[in-house]
Amino acid sequence: MAEHLSQSELDYPFKLLEYFNGFRVSKMIFSACELGVFDLLLKSQDALSAQHVAQELGTSMDGMERLLDALVGIEILEVETAQGTALYSSTDVANLYLAKGSAKSLHDMIIYRSQTVYPLWNNLVDAIRSGRNQYEKTFGLPSGHFFQAIYRSEEEMLKFMGIMSCHWVLDGHDVVTAFDLSRFQKVVDLGGCTGALANEMARAYPASSVTVFDLPQVVEAAQKHFKQEDSGVTFQSGDFFSDEIPGADLYVLARVIHDWPEEKCLALLKKIYETCKPDRSIFNTAAHVWVTMLPI
Amino acid sequence: MAEHLSQSELDYPFKLLEYFNGFRVSKMIFSACELGVFDLLLKSQDALSAQHVAQELGTSMDGMERLLDALVGIEILEVETAQGTALYSSTDVANLYLAKGSAKSLHDMIIYRSQTVYPLWNNLVDAIRSGRNQYEKTFGLPSGHFFQAIYRSEEEMLKFMGIMSCHWVLDGHDVVTAFDLSRFQKVVDLGGCTGALANEMARAYPASSVTVFDLPQVVEAAQKHFKQEDSGVTFQSGDFFSDEIPGADLYVLARVIHDWPEEKCLALLKKIYETCKPDRSIFNTAAHVWVTMLPI
Numbered sequence: 001m002a003e004h005l006s007q008s009e010l011d012y013p014f015k016l017l018e019y020f021n022g023f024r025v026s027k028m029i030f031s032a033c034e035l036g037v038f039d040l041l042l043k044s045q046d047a048l049s050a051q052h053v054a055q056e057l058g059t060s061m062d063g064m065e066r067l068l069d070a071l072v073g074i075e076i077l078e079v080e081t082a083q084g085t086a087l088y089s090s091t092d093v094a095n096l097y098l099a100k101g102s103a104k105s106l107h108d109m110i111i112y113r114s115q116t117v118y119p120l121w122n123n124l125v126d127a128i129r130s131g132r133n134q135y136e137k138t139f140g141l142p143s144g145h146f147f148q149a150i151y152r153s154e155e156e157m158l159k160f161m162g163i164m165s166c167h168w169v170l171d172g173h174d175v176v177t178a179f180d181l182s183r184f185q186k187v188v189d190l191g192g193c194t195g196a197l198a199n200e201m202a203r204a205y206p207a208s209s210v211t212v213f214d215l216p217q218v219v220e221a222a223q224k225h226f227k228q229e230d231s232g233v234t235f236q237s238g239d240f241f242s243d244e245i246p247g248a249d250l251y252v253l254a255r256v257i258h259d260w261p262e263e264k265c266l267a268l269l270k271k272i273y274e275t276c277k278p279d280r281s282i283f284n285t286a287a288h289v290w291v292t293m294l295p296i
Numbered sequence: 297m298a299e300h301l302s303q304s305e306l307d308y309p310f311k312l313l314e315y316f317n318g319f320r321v322s323k324m325i326f327s328a329c330e331l332g333v334f335d336l337l338l339k340s341q342d343a344l345s346a347q348h349v350a351q352e353l354g355t356s357m358d359g360m361e362r363l364l365d366a367l368v369g370i371e372i373l374e375v376e377t378a379q380g381t382a383l384y385s386s387t388d389v390a391n392l393y394l395a396k397g398s399a400k401s402l403h404d405m406i407i408y409r410s411q412t413v414y415p416l417w418n419n420l421v422d423a424i425r426s427g428r429n430q431y432e433k434t435f436g437l438p439s440g441h442f443f444q445a446i447y448r449s450e451e452e453m454l455k456f457m458g459i460m461s462c463h464w465v466l467d468g469h470d471v472v473t474a475f476d477l478s479r480f481q482k483v484v485d486l487g488g489c490t491g492a493l494a495n496e497m498a499r500a501y502p503a504s505s506v507t508v509f510d511l512p513q514v515v516e517a518a519q520k521h522f523k524q525e526d527s528g529v530t531f532q533s534g535d536f537f538s539d540e541i542p543g544a545d546l547y548v549l550a551r552v553i554h555d556w557p558e559e560k561c562l563a564l565l566k567k568i569y570e571t572c573k574p575d576r577s578i579f580n581t582a583a584h585v586w587v588t589m590l591p592i
Contacts, residue, residue: 009389012466013402016393019325019370020406022318023414029315031420060427062557067424074315093305097312106309110316118319122415124327128363131356170308261358 028070029098030114033107035059037067038090038098047080047087104169108162147259157217158225164255165196165226172200181205184250188213190240190272191256194226195233201252202231211236211246240268245275324366325394326410329403331355333363334386334394343376343383400465404458443555453513454521460551461492461522468496477501480546484509486536487552490522491529497548498527507532507542536564541571
């Protein structure tokens with residue numbers, strides 16, 4: 001930490017106090033999404049009063065007014081006053097990322113964080129004590145690896161796949177073009193889920209063949225419920241721990257390694273190393289196994 | 297919102313994504329407090345390994361290591377590597393504000409936010425829909441005004457009084473000296489709780505008499521459980537809605553108005569206006585009723 005930052009924080013802990021309020025900022029935005037505030041403001045031609053928004057969305061006037069004012073405070077909404085009435089309108093950022101139907105909507109990610117991740121994190125102390133996920137304490141689900149909880153029903157699995165897809169709407173193109181990967185003819189995205197990243201890859205490198213390798217139920221749902229663009233991406237079913245993985249010049253492990261304990265990761269990386277083509281004496285595995293450790 | 301800020305956020309929503317992770321940042325710090333991480337690091341002469349911290353505090357190694365690394369990421373802790381082992385130490389900011397026994401410890405505030413406010417905010421959507429607090433849905437407590445929940449037992453009341461006191465450790469002196477209030481001879485702090493702000497006031501203006509007016513059980517607990525410095529502050533019991541309030545030149549309403557609906561606030565402000573001395577034709581009530589609207 002820079003000395004001057006540390007010193008000003010010692011005098012008055014502005015940053016700490018912001019951190020203490022972080023959960024409120026998250027929940028304000030999440031709740032406005034869940035209530036449909038951003039969709040209503042996007043649809044409306046005019047700025048709307050708190051009373052109008054409350055009536056349309058079936059909420060209390062007091063609660064809605066406080067929420068709208070709080071969202072103005074963090075610059076997610078804008079307010080103007082006309083004849084003594086505060087009128088709220090959306091910002092371009094909210095229209096693009098927070099409204100439901102927009103091209104870059106993060107709506108699915110937000111709902112998942114609000115309804116699943118936020119309550120799980122209420123039990124973070126227990127998670128750290130035990131070293132185990134908190135699906136049981138939080139939602140009464142059987143304990144085990146968290147993928148058992150995430151994939152407990154098709155509905156839950158689709159929610160999770162939705163947020164995985166969401167991430168690549170933001171980062172996908174930038175990530176696949178950060179390095180020139182055109183020399184890799186066969187690319188396999190291990191745990192590639194909906195194929196959102198694989199599609200970005202196929203678009204950026206049309207001469208490469210790109211395969212998504214994931215569990216059978218994931219592959220089935222990806223093809224049934226998620227729009228597969230005509231990018232030539234193929235899907236292959238299997239378990240990357242217990243099944244043979246397809247040969248490739250480049251393996252993609254994106255948002256995968258952080259899900260597993262050390263020994264599972266080592267087993268997977270060893271398997272990839274041994275399967276790696278064309279000649280592992282020429283390419284270092286580090287160039288083949290592309291591990292992203294972005295936060296989910 | 298400034299145009300350039302809006303534009304860069306449109307290209308990539310850095311700020312929005314930080315807001316989405318706000319709850320994680322809060323809970324990381326809260327959980328480290330609850331587990332005693334900052335107390336252990338303050339007590340220790342040396343930087344400690346994750347394994348050492350996990351053993352001392354009885355947690356999993358994996359969970360503790362992730363927590364410590366995350367706290368380094370937000371500059372609350374520092375790390376150095378010795379012979380291949382990461383060794384963690386505290387920052388001055390963490391020692392001053394996050395450790396339990398320090399002069400400016402915010403420990404009580406943190407525990408309250410983590411165990412009471414964070415879970416309440418999980419039901420923010422319902423709060424906005426209904427316009428009611430969520431003590432019933434969150435903790436199974438009878439619905440009613442939230443002070444019924446907060447004051448449901450002496451233990452809970454003391455927790456709440458602790459955090460109220462905490463706030464004035466940070467802001468009290470600055471707030472009472474932001475304006476020269478020395479011309480007010482008699483000051484009454486309505487809902488003054490532990491007397492933390494009143495004590496700051498009495499210290500800054502030794503010629504003024506300062507009285508805390510609060511509910512009987514609060515006054516009793518304040519005198520019994522909170523250190524009352526020899527600052528000459530007196531306590532008086534009563535309900536500022538139903539009882540007569542003591543006469544004064546200056547009324548303090550600090551972190552009070554935001555607790556109540558509009559009509560209650562108006563009734564209280566009207567009562568103060570009518571009681572105001574020495575002569576309300578000379579001083580505007582706005583100068584007498586000092587309302588702070590700081591976030592709790």
